[in-house]
Amino acid sequence: MKRISVAPMMDWTDRHCRFFHRLLSPNAVLYTEMVTANAILHGDKDRHLRFDPSEHPVVLQLGGSEPNDLATVAKIGAGFGYDAINLNCGCPSERVQKGAFGACLMAEPDLVADCVKAMKDAVDIPITVKCRIGIDDYDAKTMLFSFIEKVSAAGCDTFVVHARKAWLKGLSPKENREVPPLDYDLAHEAKKQFGLSIILNGGIATVDDTVAHLANFDGVMLGRAAYQNPGILQDLETTLSGTPPRGLPEIVDAMIAYAADQKARYGAPLNAITRHMVGLPNGRRGARRWRQLLTVDSLRAEKPQDVLIPALKAISEPPELVA
Ligand SMILES: Cc1cc2nc3c(=O)[nH]c(=O)nc-3n(C[C@H](O)[C@H](O)[C@H](O)COP(=O)(O)O)c2cc1C
Structure with a gap:
């Protein structure tokens, strides 16, 4: 069941949500909402980062693209007790593009590699990356493979792949979770090509589909299905670990x-x-x-x-x- 995770979702997976999800699933890996490096550096650290001990295993998702800032913030996150740090390379929102991070980082694998290396040098907990399969008109396979190759060389050995492109112009973030087609096969090709841990995300909404994907991937991440229909977390826990659900x-x-x-x-x-x-x-x-x-x-x-x-x-x- 450690192979199931609940996706980072702004406004949704706050600490209260994660506490609730943990009651439903003793083992799933829970992710925070994305928190920007700037918010942590200049804002109220405790308000952004505190969490309940029951939330473990819990991963802090960061937004940013400045290696030194990310290293500093990763250290702060590790100090709060997070089990891993995940860098957001998949969010297409305008606000995030202005900050030059999120999905537009798919086109800058060398910078992402620098960010990962800086964070890895700063902390002992795992540094992972969440990405799309590509952006805009780029060829998805070329982009995804070159991204994974460069970023893994910097020490990232786990990629969460939201298996659709992000289109940075013309689609809202919501449309960007629905319109670009899913390509699980390409994510699976990446799994076979690289000896890395690949967690599949995007459009997975049933226990059967989750179990089927687990045969091909190291883990499955559920977003909207887990939030809107949280009972699925109990069903998955029962199916995968045999834990009877809390009443x-x-x-x-x-x-x-x-x-x-x-x-x-x-x-x-x-x-x-x-x-x-x-x-x-x-x-x-x-x-x-x-x-x-x-x-x-x-x-x-x-x-x-x-x-x-x-x-x-x-x-x-x-x-x-x-x-
Ligand atoms: C309300 C909402 C907020 C989201 N916020 C984030 C975020 O902060 N960071 C991130 O990497 N992805 C974010 N996402 C994308 C999800 O993590 C996930 O990749 C996407 O919803 C696809 O998975 P699903 O089909 O299982 O929902 C968000 C999605 C939703 C619905």
Whole structure:
């Protein structure tokens, strides 16, 4: 199950989300949202980087392209206890392109190699890279293979490959996760060509597909499917490691305690935590009521149990079953 990971997703995989995902999957590798090197260098380090010990194994994803800054920030991340550092070479957003990092780095493998080397020299934890198979009109195979060759020579031995190109002009980040076609075969060719660890990402949404890809890759990373339908993390854990899933009452109990603690210590609003749990009972009776309680009622609730206990009841005792 260490071969399953939950993708870095801005606004989604914050520390509250990761705490919740860990309850569902004791073994999956969890990634932070991308944090830019500048935000860590000049911002509130604790706010950007703190996490709950239960989140291990947890990987810090960095955005940046300045080797010295990334080395400094990697050291700070290692000091916080992250299990690995991952460099974002796959994000196509305009903002990220202005900062000259993310997917546009696919065209600058020598610079990425310098970044990886600087980080590797600075810390003992693994440095990994998340990339696309290419960008724009470049030939994907030529670009991906030359990227992996150069970056691995600098010491990166694990690549997370989002198996579609990014088109840097004309598509929104959302479209860039849907429109460019997936090419798992090319990622598999890279796996066979290089003796490296390749983790496949992009469009994988079922337990069966995940298991099938695990035959060809060192790991599978799920993004949207894990966030929108988090029950898949439990199903994968049961299938791959035999761990029986925690029941909903146990998960709700743990989240009540967590939310109360986060509020007491940091003033965290309840809905900032419950919003990540919305998809858990997808498809079950009472799921609509659960969603309403967790998104709307949680804005006004005094205590976490005021919404999470009724939400649990809505699932375990849906109205039509109550006498
Ligand atoms: C809301 C959202 C935010 C994302 N933020 C990041 C990010 O910060 N860093 C990154 O490398 N990829 C980011 N991605 C891309 C995902 O990590 C992943 O590569 C992509 O969604 C494809 O995987 P999927 O089809 O399993 O969702 C984001 C995706 C979504 C949906």
